[in-house]
Amino acid sequence: MRILVTFAVKAEFSPWSSRHPFVPYEFHDYERRREFDLFKANIGPNEVTVLLTGMGKENAVKAMDSIPLAAHDVCISSGLAGSLVGVLPPRTVVTAGSAQSASGSFKIASDHFLFSLAYGCGATPVAVSLTADKIISTAREKEDLGEQGIARIVEMESTHILAAAQNARVPAVIVRAVSDAADEDLPVDFARILDTRGHLKVGGLLKEVGLNPYRIPLLIQFGRQSRSAAKSLADFLDDYLLALAKRWPTAAQERIEEVPVT
DSSP, X not given: OEEEEEESSHHHHHHHHTTTTOEEOOOTTOOSOOOSOEEEEEETTEEEEEEEOOSSHHHHHHHHHTSOGGGOSEEEEOSEEEESSTTSOTTOEEEEEEEEETTSSOEEEOOHHHHHHHHHTTOEEEEEEEEOSSXXXXXXXXXXXXXXXXXXXXESSHHHHHHHHHHTTOOEEEEEEEEEXXXXXXXXXXXXXXXXXXXXXXXXXXXXXXXXXXXXXXXXXXXXXXXXXXXXXXXXXXXXXXHHHHHHHHHHHXXXXXXXXX
């Protein structure tokens, strides 16, 4: 089967990419110039495409529009997320039943079969993943969002990825690993040291740590924590894709049989 997996930035993808023979990929006969990194590998019986969308709405929308989505059987919105509740510590792999925009104006559901299968493979189920407009960097911000009771994790892309998949009639699901706890401040303002593709702004980093040198150990610790979360996500994806290969043919046939004859 053909599976599309999205990550915002390469650092989220790296632990998984190191395990499989991913290579840069271009779709045949697709004329539009590609702005976003795309990779392909055969993992067991699955043909897996990985799209690095960049961070935030604008990048996610453009990235999903840059590939022929309908060429895939399923889509997985993956990557790291921040926890909004204490019961979801770092490294926890979470699957969300739906994604909701920060404004609350738009909400879209994960495919029920894909969500249930992720839960069966060991992901912690939550009702909603909040798609924020910016990086949520402080414990106070996360506390405020958590107290609203809307969502249990926060990221910046899933609502837009699921919307694009739905428009292309491709079943999609949210699977994320927690990189930072609900009561944890991020060690630096990542909006100042990273661009939206996750590339380091050296000048911004030097300024951040120069003004606050005590943050250097915290930044190193957070880097280790994020890599550990990405590794947990890679472990899960390997198991999940194997389960998909076994279960999808039956699920796909049931979908066909459920379509009413007109």
